[in-house]
Amino acid sequence: MTAEPNARGPLAGITSIRVKLGLLVVASTVAVLVVAAIGRRAGVPTLVSGPVTIAAALGATRWLARGMVTPLQDMTRAASRMAGGQWSERIDVTSADEVGTLARSFNAMAEDLATQDEQRRALIATVSHELRTPLAAQRAVLENLADGVVAPDERTLGTALAQAERLSDLVNDLLDLSRIDGGAGRLALARVDVAQLLSACVAEAELRPRDVRHVVTVTPESLSVTADRARLTQVIVNLLDNADRHSPAGGVVRVDARVDGSDWVLDVRDEGPGIPPEQRHRIFQRFGSTDPTSGGSGLGLAIARWVVEMHGGRIDALDAESGAHLALQLPRTPVLPSPQPSQAPSADTPAPGAAAAPAVVAQAATGRHTPSSSPTQESTMSSAVAPTVPSVPPAAPRPDFWGRFWPERHCGPQVAILAAAAGVGIIGAVLLPLMNGVGLAVSLVMALGGSLAFVVGRVWRSPWALAVWALCLVAVSVFTLRAEPGLAVLGLVLATPLFMSAFTKARTIVGLLISGLAWVLAAIRGLPLLGRTLGRLSARRNLWAVLRAGALTVLGVIVFGALFASADAIVGSWAKALVPDWQWSELTLRAFLWTFITGLTLTACYVALNPPAADPDPDLALTPRPAKHRFEWLVPAGAVLVLFVVFLAAQASALFGGKEHVLRTTGLTYAEYARQGFGQLVVVTLLTTVVLALIRWFASEQTAADRSIKRGVVLTMTALSLLVVGSALHRLWLYQDAYGFTTARITAALAEGWLALVVILVGAAAAGWSWAWAARAALFSASALAVALPLVNLDARVVELNAARYEATGKVDVDYLSQLAPDGSAAIVANFPREMAACALTGTSTSTDDSWTSWNMGRERMARAQAQVGTPTGVCPTAYR
Known part of the structure; x- marks a missing residue:
C-alpha cells in the first residue's frame, strides 16, 4: 500500500505533532479573520460570507494537515489486510514526526513478518519435499519385506537404513534450525586437535560413494584449539559434503588449516563450477541453495554459520580461480559470556577441575537471549521445537466515524463533477444581480445546480425522484414569476429533505431529516474526495503550464486592451460593451458568490454520488410494544x-x-x-x-x-x-x-x-x-x-376577496393593499377605482436594471400597473371605512 504521490504535506519536515497542531489552529484562525474581513469590507451578506469563511478555514486546515494522518489511516487498512495474510503491505512515510516514526516501525514489523512467513512457507515446502522421497522409498522396502517379495538380506536392510539415516539427518537439521530460532545453544568446549578432527571428518565424507580425493594440510601439524568438537565436526562435514557434491569426477577437495594471529583459519576448496558473486550472500541463508537440483535442503550452511558465530568466528565465500572457496576464521580460544550467577549447574556441565572445559550458553547471531535455566541439552532442544499455540488473528478494524453510516461508494477523483460545479459557480457569479432582487438568473442557476446533482445521482428511473425534481423546478421558477417569493423559499426548505431523499431513498421520518442534514454535512464528509480530485488535477502533466499560459494571456489582454481602449474611442466603446463595469468590491462579492454556489453544488453532487444510509437499520428500529391489557x-x-x-x-x-x-x-x-x-x-x-x-x-x-x-x-x-x-x-x-x-x-x-x-x-x-x-x-x-x-398568485386572490368585501361593505384597508403589490398590482387596478389603486401602488419600488438576468414578471406587472394608474391626485387615506 502506498499513499498518493502528493500526500506529503507542507508540514512534513516538522518533527513534532504538537507543533503541527498548533500551526493548524493558527492557520485556520488567520484564514477566518482574513476572509471575514474581506467579505465585510466588500459588503458580502452573512448568508454567503459565513459558509465561505468556514470553507476557507477548512481548506487551510486540510491543506496543512495533508499527510499528517495518512500513515495512521494506511496502517489501519494494512493491519486489516495483514490479519488475512497479506504481508506485502507497506506504509508511505509522509512526515518526520511521531506518526512518521510509527509508520517506519510498522514497515519494519511488516518486513519481519513477511520474512518469517516466507521462511515458514519455505520450511513447510522443503520439509515436505525432503521427507517424501526417503519415506516413499522406505515404505516400498518395508512393503516388499512384509509381502515376502524380497528377502531381508544385507542389501535390502542397508537400503532401509540409508533412508532412515537420511530422515535422521534432516530431523537433526530441523532441530538445529529450531535452536537458531530459539536464539541460544550450548557449546561443550574442550581442547580439540585440528589434524585429528579433519582426518575424522574426511574419513566420514569418504564413506559416501563419490569419486573425489581429499587433501588435508594443517599448519602447524600440532595445532589445537578450544571448541565444541561435535558442533565443529557438523560444520566441517557439511562443508565437505557440499564440496564433494559439486566437484567433478576425479576432482580434488583441499582442506587447509593454519594459524592467523590469535585465530585459526580453515579453507575448503573444490574444483566445481564455483559460486556466482551475486549468489554468495544467499548461500548462508535458510533454504539459500543456489542449485535446487543438488538434493540438499538449503539448511546446512545456515546452520554452519550459526555454529561458527557461536564460537565467535565468521564464515565467508571467497573469490577463487576455479571452483568454490569457503573460509572459516575462528578464535583459538573463544571468549563466551559467563553463566548467570543464579544458574543451576546442568547435568552435562563438568565439575570444577575436570579436564573438559565447562559447558556455557552462547548467544546466537540473532542477538536474542534465551534463558539458560534448562538442566540438559535435550530439554533445551525440546523446548525449542515445542509447538507454539497459534495466535488469534486480530479483529478487523472498526470503520471510522463516517464509514459507519456514510460509506464512500465512489472514492476515485471526480474531475468532471468538480469542473461542472465550478462552471455553475461561474455562471452564478457572473449572472446573478447583486442589488436588484431575484429574477431569471436566480432560477437558472438553481435549476442548473440541482440538475447537475440529479444527473450525477442517475436517479431518473425513480418515479419518486422525478416527482421531487419536478416540484423543485416549479419552486425555483417562482423566483422569476413572483416578486415576493417568501413562500417559495419555505417550499424549497421543505423540499430539501425530499430532494436528498431522491438519492438516499429515505422513507422514514428520521431518514428524511437525515437526508436534509446530509447536504450540510457533505461539506465535511466530501473534503477527502475533494482533496483527491485536486491532487489528481495538480498531478496532470501540463496543468501548470496551461495555468501559466492562461495567466500571461489574461495579463496581456488587460494591459494592451486598456491601452488600445484609451487610444481609440471606437475600441473603447467596444470594450465597454464587452467588459462588465465591476468595481473592486463587486469583484470581491462575486468571488464570494462563486465559492458559495460552487460549494452548494459540490455538496449536493457528493450526496448524489455517495448517499448516506439515512433510514435506520431495520434490525435496530423500534418495534411496537402492545399493551398487556386492552x-x-x-x-x-x-x-x-x-x-x-x-x-x-x-x-x-x-x-x-x-x-x-x-x-x-x-x-x-x-x-x-x-x-x-x-x-x-x-x-x-x-x-x-x-x-x-x-x-x-x-x-x-x-x-x-x-x-x-x-x-x-x-x-x-x-x-x-x-x-x-x-x-x-x-x-x-x-x-x-x-x-x-x-x-x-x-x-x-x-x-x-x-x-x-x-x-x-x-x-x-x-x-x-x-x-x-x-x-x-x-x-x-x-x-x-x-x-x-x-x-x-395568492396576493391577487386576496385582493379580489377584499374587493368583493369592499363592494358589499365599502370598507378596505389601503395600507394593506399596498403590501400586496407588486404581485397583486394587476388585480388592484382591475378591481378598485383608479384613485384608490394609485394610492395602493404608490411607494412600491420597481427599480430594475436593463439586464435580462434580473427580469421578474411580478416587477414587470407592477411597472405596467403604475404606468396605467399614474400618481394619486390627492392625499391617500390609510383605509376606507
Whole structure:
C-alpha cells in the first residue's frame, strides 16, 4: 500500500505533532479573520460570507494537515489486510514526526513478518519435499519385506537404513534450525586437535560413494584449539559434503588449516563450477541453495554459520580461480559470556577441575537471549521445537466515524463533477444581480445546480425522484414569476429533505431529516474526495503550464486592451460593451458568490454520488410494544373521544343557535367568538396525530377483536378530528369575513387544512398503512402547498376577496393593499377605482436594471400597473371605512 504521490504535506519536515497542531489552529484562525474581513469590507451578506469563511478555514486546515494522518489511516487498512495474510503491505512515510516514526516501525514489523512467513512457507515446502522421497522409498522396502517379495538380506536392510539415516539427518537439521530460532545453544568446549578432527571428518565424507580425493594440510601439524568438537565436526562435514557434491569426477577437495594471529583459519576448496558473486550472500541463508537440483535442503550452511558465530568466528565465500572457496576464521580460544550467577549447574556441565572445559550458553547471531535455566541439552532442544499455540488473528478494524453510516461508494477523483460545479459557480457569479432582487438568473442557476446533482445521482428511473425534481423546478421558477417569493423559499426548505431523499431513498421520518442534514454535512464528509480530485488535477502533466499560459494571456489582454481602449474611442466603446463595469468590491462579492454556489453544488453532487444510509437499520428500529391489557390504551383513547364529542356538541349549538345564542351564552360577539381558540384547535389537531401514533404503538392486534376495536377507534378519532378542523376553518372564515382577508389568515387556513391531511395519513398508518409513505406524502404536500400559493398568485386572490368585501361593505384597508403589490398590482387596478389603486401602488419600488438576468414578471406587472394608474391626485387615506 502506498499513499498518493502528493500526500506529503507542507508540514512534513516538522518533527513534532504538537507543533503541527498548533500551526493548524493558527492557520485556520488567520484564514477566518482574513476572509471575514474581506467579505465585510466588500459588503458580502452573512448568508454567503459565513459558509465561505468556514470553507476557507477548512481548506487551510486540510491543506496543512495533508499527510499528517495518512500513515495512521494506511496502517489501519494494512493491519486489516495483514490479519488475512497479506504481508506485502507497506506504509508511505509522509512526515518526520511521531506518526512518521510509527509508520517506519510498522514497515519494519511488516518486513519481519513477511520474512518469517516466507521462511515458514519455505520450511513447510522443503520439509515436505525432503521427507517424501526417503519415506516413499522406505515404505516400498518395508512393503516388499512384509509381502515376502524380497528377502531381508544385507542389501535390502542397508537400503532401509540409508533412508532412515537420511530422515535422521534432516530431523537433526530441523532441530538445529529450531535452536537458531530459539536464539541460544550450548557449546561443550574442550581442547580439540585440528589434524585429528579433519582426518575424522574426511574419513566420514569418504564413506559416501563419490569419486573425489581429499587433501588435508594443517599448519602447524600440532595445532589445537578450544571448541565444541561435535558442533565443529557438523560444520566441517557439511562443508565437505557440499564440496564433494559439486566437484567433478576425479576432482580434488583441499582442506587447509593454519594459524592467523590469535585465530585459526580453515579453507575448503573444490574444483566445481564455483559460486556466482551475486549468489554468495544467499548461500548462508535458510533454504539459500543456489542449485535446487543438488538434493540438499538449503539448511546446512545456515546452520554452519550459526555454529561458527557461536564460537565467535565468521564464515565467508571467497573469490577463487576455479571452483568454490569457503573460509572459516575462528578464535583459538573463544571468549563466551559467563553463566548467570543464579544458574543451576546442568547435568552435562563438568565439575570444577575436570579436564573438559565447562559447558556455557552462547548467544546466537540473532542477538536474542534465551534463558539458560534448562538442566540438559535435550530439554533445551525440546523446548525449542515445542509447538507454539497459534495466535488469534486480530479483529478487523472498526470503520471510522463516517464509514459507519456514510460509506464512500465512489472514492476515485471526480474531475468532471468538480469542473461542472465550478462552471455553475461561474455562471452564478457572473449572472446573478447583486442589488436588484431575484429574477431569471436566480432560477437558472438553481435549476442548473440541482440538475447537475440529479444527473450525477442517475436517479431518473425513480418515479419518486422525478416527482421531487419536478416540484423543485416549479419552486425555483417562482423566483422569476413572483416578486415576493417568501413562500417559495419555505417550499424549497421543505423540499430539501425530499430532494436528498431522491438519492438516499429515505422513507422514514428520521431518514428524511437525515437526508436534509446530509447536504450540510457533505461539506465535511466530501473534503477527502475533494482533496483527491485536486491532487489528481495538480498531478496532470501540463496543468501548470496551461495555468501559466492562461495567466500571461489574461495579463496581456488587460494591459494592451486598456491601452488600445484609451487610444481609440471606437475600441473603447467596444470594450465597454464587452467588459462588465465591476468595481473592486463587486469583484470581491462575486468571488464570494462563486465559492458559495460552487460549494452548494459540490455538496449536493457528493450526496448524489455517495448517499448516506439515512433510514435506520431495520434490525435496530423500534418495534411496537402492545399493551398487556386492552383497557390500558382503550380507556385513555375513549376519554379523548368523549372530549371530542363534547366540543363538537358545543360547536353545533353555536352553529345552529346563531349569533344571539353565542352572545347570550359567552358575552362575546360572533367575530370575537370566531377568532377565539383558533390556535388551540391547531394544537389539538397536532396532538391528535400523536395520539393516533401512540394507538398504533400500544394497541394489540393479536386477535380479530383487537384489530376491529383498534380500527374502529382510529377511524372514529380521525373523523372527529376532521370535524374539529372544519370547526376551526369555519371560525377563521367568519373572522375574515368580519375583519377582512389577508394572506397570513388564508395561509393559516391552508395550514390547518394540511394538518387535516396529516391526520388522515397518520390515521391510515395507525390503521395499518405504511408509515414510510405517510411521512413522504406529508412532507411532499407541505412543500407543494408552499410552492403552489405563489404560483396561483395568492396576493391577487386576496385582493379580489377584499374587493368583493369592499363592494358589499365599502370598507378596505389601503395600507394593506399596498403590501400586496407588486404581485397583486394587476388585480388592484382591475378591481378598485383608479384613485384608490394609485394610492395602493404608490411607494412600491420597481427599480430594475436593463439586464435580462434580473427580469421578474411580478416587477414587470407592477411597472405596467403604475404606468396605467399614474400618481394619486390627492392625499391617500390609510383605509376606507
